[in-house]
Amino acid sequence: MDNRQALGSWLSGPRAAAEDAGVDFGYRGEQLGLPEEGPGSIARPGRRIGALTVDWALCLLIAYGLITDGYEQATGNWAIVILLVMSVLTVGTVGFTPGKRLFGLRVVSDKGGRLGIVRVVVRSVLVCLAIPALIWDRDGRGLHDRLAGAVQVRI
Template sequence: MDKREALGSWLSGPRAAAEQMGADFGHRGERLGLPQQGPGSIAPVGRRIAALFVDWGLCLLIAYGLLSHGRATSADNWTFALFGVVSLLTLATVGSTPGKRLMRLRVIRVDGGRLGIGAVVLRTVLLLLVIPAAIWDRDTRGMHDKAAGAVQVRM
């Protein structure tokens, strides 16, 4: 490998360099037995982030309008708490937050079943800590989902 190839592999990233050397990673979710596209496939990152913004925005509106009595500093604390409660309640009951439902996503166990209450609590706590949710594996599953044995899929 000459210097240009080495530099090019660094710029394109480790996955591209490994694929160039013949490694086959398959599609996202293949290791989990999920389809490449359509219902049941791994949820796209953009839709997951959009769902997060929808959920946060709804909680912010509720906190500002109903709970903080118009005080912006109080609304921040209420938004955080309300986001955790909404995530816990909606994931435990219907398997999808309002934002995920709008984006046509749901959270399931890796084997396809519903998440138990313990897994929902663990996932929500790790999501509120932010850092575990920001670290992904090659299937774009956050560490909060991995710890709970969950995966976000398309409906």
């Protein structure tokens, strides 16, 4: 391997280097039995981030307008509490938050069907902690989804 190949594999990342070596990772969601494209396929990161941004903005607006007297540190703290409650109530009942619905996403069990309330609460608490949502597996699921046995799919 010459220097350009070594540098190129470093810039591309370990997945690209492994694929060049002949490793087949398949598509996202293949191990879960999900389709590659269309409804029921794994939600892409851009949609998930967009949905979370909408949900967070909605929670900040509620906290700013109803709970605090102007923007202060408490507004952000209340917004996290509102996000937790909204996530538990909406994902636990209909399977999506307002932001997820807007972006065409739904949270389902990785075995198929709806999540139980305990798994919804675990997932929602981990989303509010933020760090677990930033750690993804090869299927693009966050640690919060893996620990709760959930997957975000397109609808």
